[in-house]
Amino acid sequence: MELDLDTEMNLDDMDDDLLVIGDSQQYLFFILAGDIYAIDVNNISEMIEYQAITKVPLMLPYIKGVTNVRGKIITVLDLRERFGLGETKLNYKTSLVITNNIALIIDEVHEVTSVEESNLKESINFGVKIERRFVKNMASYNNTHIVILDCDEVLNIKEISQKRASK
C-alpha cells in the first residue's frame, strides 16, 4: 500500500513539473516597500536570511558591501535604494535573494509560485513606482498586477559598479 501511495505522489509531483515546463514559469514573489514584485526563479541561486554585511567604501549608496556566504564573497545591493524607494529598514523578515553572485536585499519573501504565460502582460507606462526600464513585464496575480523585474537591468554591472560621485 505504501508503495502505491508513493508512486501516486510522485506522479502528482511530475504533473506539476510538467506544467511548469509547458506554458508557465515559476516566480519568486516578494515584498518591497509595501508592494509585491516578482523575479523569475531561474535568475535566483538561493535565498538566505539577512546577515552581517561588510561595508565597501566609495561605492554607490545602494551597494551596501559584501557578505560571506559559505566562504564565497557576495556583493549586496539594497533593492529599495536601487529603485529610489528609500533605504531598507532591517527587521527579522529582511532577506537576501542571491542572483548571479549579487545578493538583493528585500523586505520579505512572499511566495514562490508559477504563473501561466497567458497571465503575463506587457509592461505599462503608468502606475508603477519604479523606473520602467526595471520592469520586464507584468503578471496578473490574485486579481492584481505585479511587476516582474528585469534582472539584467537591475544588475546592470556598468551602472552599479560606478564609484560614488564625491566624498
Add this chain to the structure above:
Amino acid sequence: MTEELEIFLEDCDDQLQMMEDALVDMQSNGASESTIGTIFRAVHTIKGSAGMFGFDDIVTFAHTGENLFDSIRQGDVGVCEEMISLFLLCKDHMEVLINLLTEDKELSAAQKEVGHNLIQRLEGYLPRAQIKEENIEDIPSTIVIEAAKWHISIRFHKDFFTTGMSINSVFKFFNKVGKVLKIQPIIYNIPSIEDINPLHPYIGFEVCLLADLSKSEVEDIFEFIQEDVDLYIFLCDDSDEYNTLVSIRKEPELKNELINAKFIDEDTLIEPELIIPTVEEKEEIVLNQKEEEIVLNQKEEEIVLNQKEEEIVLNQKEEEEIVLNQKEEEEIVLNKKEESSEPKKKAVSSLRVDSSKIDILINYMSEISITNSRILTLIDDEGSEIGETVIHMKQLLEFVSDGIMDMRMVKVGDSFNKFRRIVSDTAKKIGKDVDFVISGEDTELDKTVVERISDPLLHMLRNSIDHGVELPEDRVACGKPAQGRVDLRAYQDSGTIVIEIEDNGKGLDRDRILAKAIENGSVKKNNNLSDSEIYKLIFSAGLSTAETVSAISGRGVGMDVVKRNIEDLRGSVEIESTIGQGSKITIRLPLTLAVIDGFLLQVGDTKYIIPLENIKECIELTTIEQESLNGNEFINVRGEVLPLLDIRLLLGENKSITERQNIVIVYFGKKIVGLLVDELLGEHQTVIKSLGIVFDQLSGISGASVLGSGEIALIFDVARLIELRNEG
C-alpha cells in the same frame, strides 16, 4: 577536447619548447651531441604520440625531420646556420599542425604548401643514400611482401588508466600498421565482482598482428606506454617463444587459452609438467630453478655441488641463502633494466596537475583554517586540552597550506628562455646585434604570475630592442661596442619579485616624450613633471615616440596594456633612463597571488588587511602630534619627512571618534607613505578572494578575505594607495 588530447597537447608543447631551446642554443653555441639528441628525441616523441592519435600529417612531417636528424646524429650530415633556421620554421609549422589538428580543423592550402616546401627543403639536406633507402623501404610497405606475423602479449599494469591512455587507441594503432589476425582477450585475471576495482584494467590480450614491421618497430608502438604494460613480442612461427611466454606469464590458464584461440597446437607446447605443475611439483620445480640459478653464481658453486646429487633435500638455512641469491640476482636484473632505460627517458620526477585543482585545494584549505579558528573562538579556552589540540591542528594546517602553495611556484627560467628566440629574431629583422643575457632563472614565482607576466615582458623586450638598442653603425659612431646588450633579470627582494629589463641603448628621450604627450593632450603645457613621471608617460595609451611604425613596435598601444597587466597582478613598474646610456624597467610583483600574510586593522566600520610585505612599521599618532599636524599631510619620523594618507578621508568615512590614531608605515619599491588608521588588530594570514565585478573600478582595494569570525576584511592595494596619495 578529451583528456588524452589535452595531455598530448601539453606534451607537444613541452617537446616543441625543448626543441626550440635546443635550436636556439645551437644558434649561439653551435651544435653539440646533446642538443642534437634533444631535438631528435623531441621530434621522435611528437611523431610517436601523433601517431597514436592518428594525426598522419604530423607523422609524415615529423618523419622527414627525424630522418635528417638521424643522419646528423650519425655524423652523415653537418649542421649549418641555414639548417637551424629551417628547423625553427619546421618547429613553427609543427606547432601550427598540432594546434589545427587537435581542434579538428583542416589544413588550408597555404599551410599544406608550407609543409610541402619545408619537407622538400629538409630532404635537400639528406644524403642521397638515405633517400634511396627510404624509397626502398617504402616499396614493400605498399606491396606487403614480407609482412611478418607478430605475436604480442600484453598485460596492463593496474594503474594503466591513470596514464591517460586507452586500450582502444592501442588497437586502433594495430589496425593502422597492419592487420590483427587473431586476438584473444585474457579475462581470467578479472576478480569476482566484490573484489573488482573499476579503475584497474584486469584484462590482457594475446594478439597476432600481421604487419610489415621489425621487432623494434612493433615495440615502438608501445613507446608511450611501455612503462605501464608488460609486453612480450615475438614472431608467431617461433614455437619455443610460446613456451617462454607461458612460463614467464605464470598464468596456469594461459596455455589453454592459447590453444583454444588456435595460436598454437597442443603438441607444440612441450613439457607441460613444467607449465602446469601440481602443487607439490611446483615447489620442486621452483627449487630446481633456483638451483640452476645458483649454478650461475660461482661463489656458491661448492654448496650447490654438494646439494646437487640429492634432489630436493635442502635444509632451511640453505634455502634462505638461495632465496637471498635470487633476490640479488633480481636486483641486478632490475638495475640493468633501469640502466638500459635511463638514456632513453629521464626518470619521471614531476607530476602534471591542472593548476585549477590546486586553486580549489587552496580555497578549501582556507575554509578549513577559518573553521578551525572558529572552533578555537568557540572553545574560548586555549589552555584546555581541546584548545591545545586545535592549536596544534592550526600548525599542521599551516604546513599543508604552505606545501600546497609551494606547488604553485615555478622557476621563471623556462618562461624566460622562450624569449631568447623572439629576441634574436626581432634583432635580426631590424638589423641589430643584441646580446641577450638572462639571469636569475631559478627565481621562483607563482605559476599564474609567470603566465600572465610573459606577454608584458615580451612587449617590453621588443621595445628595448626596437627603441632602445641602436643600429650597430650608430653605436660605433657613439663610441659604444657594435653589439648592444639587453639584460633580463629576476630576483627576490623583501617579499616581492623584481624583474628588470635593462638595455645599454640610447635611453629614453625625455623631451620628445613630453612633446608628444603635450601634443596629444595627455599633459598640460606648463607642467612640472619629474623625469620619472615623464618616463611613466610611455605607459599611457596612444603615445609612441617612434617616428615610424614598424612591425615590432611603435603603434603606441601596448605599453598601457603592459602597465595594466602588471597592476592586475598587484605589481608596479618603474623606469630609469639615462640618455645615451640606456634604460632600465623595473617590475615588482608579489610572490604569489593566492595568499598573503597580512596585518589586520580597522577604519570606520570596516576591517582592512595590509600585506605584511608592504609594512615597514606601525607607530602611534599621539594627540600632541595630531595637533601639531595642523592640517599638514606629513609628519616627522626620526628626522625624516613621512607623507601621510588619511584612510578615513580617502574612503569617505566619518571623522574619527577614537582619540588615538595609528600610523602604519607602508612602502612599495622606493616610496613610503604613512597610513592613518583607527585600530590595529594584528597579523593575519589569508587567502585572497575577488570582491566581484561590481568592485572592479574600485582602486586601492585589491580583494577581500574571510576572517575566522566569518566577517569579511578588505585588502589594501598598497601600490595604488601610494599612487592615490601622490595624485593628491
